[in-house]
Amino acid sequence: MTDANVVLEDALDGAPRTTETLLASLVVRVRTLGLVTGAQAVGSLVAGVAAVGHEVSEGAQGRRMRRVLEQTRPGVNAETLWSSLELGHLASLVPPTPVLEDLRNDVALLLADDLAQALATLDELSLESGIGLVREPRPFDVLDFLVGLWTLGGFVADALEQLSAGNGNVPDEDAADTSDSTDGPVLR
Numbered sequence: 001m002t003d004a005n006v007v008l009e010d011a012l013d014g015a016p017r018t019t020e021t022l023l024a025s026l027v028v029r030v031r032t033l034g035l036v037t038g039a040q041a042v043g044s045l046v047a048g049v050a051a052v053g054h055e056v057s058e059g060a061q062g063r064r065m066r067r068v069l070e071q072t073r074p075g076v077n078a079e080t081l082w083s084s085l086e087l088g089h090l091a092s093l094v095p096p097t098p099v100l101e102d103l104r105n106d107v108a109l110l111l112a113d114d115l116a117q118a119l120a121t122l123d124e125l126s127l128e129s130g131i132g133l134v135r136e137p138r139p140f141d142v143l144d145f146l147v148g149l150w151t152l153g154g155f156v157a158d159a160l161e162q163l164s165a166g167n168g169n170v171p172d173e174d175a176a177d178t179s180d181s182t183d184g185p186v187l188r
Contacts, residue, residue: 019118022109027122029102043090048097050140053148065150066143075146082142091145092137099152107159 033041056062069075082088109115 017105017108019109019112019114020121022105022112023115023118023122025102025105026109039090040094043094044097045099046087046145047091047094047138047140048099049148049152050091050144051096051148052100052151053144053146054140056151057144057147062147062151065147069143069146075143078146079142082145087145088140088142091140096138099148100155103152103155103159 036044053062057066069078112118
């Protein structure tokens with residue numbers, strides 16, 4: 001296990017999250033999937049990623065990424081798909097999933113040393129609440145979505161690097177393989 005110290009705080013009261021509350025968040029998300037359509041679930045995830053991108057786009061790095069995307073083929077093609085498939089309309093109709101918060105909570109849950117105890121005391125009845133209400137439309141554009149993906153990807157990369165940093169005692173079974181899986185074209 002890594003020596004990482006993870007403390008997440010609730011925005012409302014600043015209290016540290018417990019393994020039980022992290023687990024409850026995950027269970028509610030999983031159980032909610034049975035109550036919504038696939039379009040609602042996908043729309044909520046798209047809206048959540050776009051919401052992250054929209055927020056990050058207010059900063060210098062996000063603005064720079066938007067400018068790059070606006071001027072390159074991936075950004076132009078993404079806009080074509082976004083418009084043609086009406087993804088912005090879909091994302092505007094459902095509440096955005098708090099994808100970054102969920103991801104942070106799930107990483108913290110993976111690091112919890114008391115997960116087995118929390119699972120043993122899981123109160124199924126208390127986990128039936130937490131389903132959000134449908135909201136008024138909030139428009140997102142494709143650049144919000146792409147910057148959101150970029151932000152989430154950076155978080156995942158940082159989290160994995162930090163998690164793997166303390167595992168120097170894990171044998172590298174691929175040490176003899178000198179090929180680089182990133183060599184070659186992006187599309188194969």
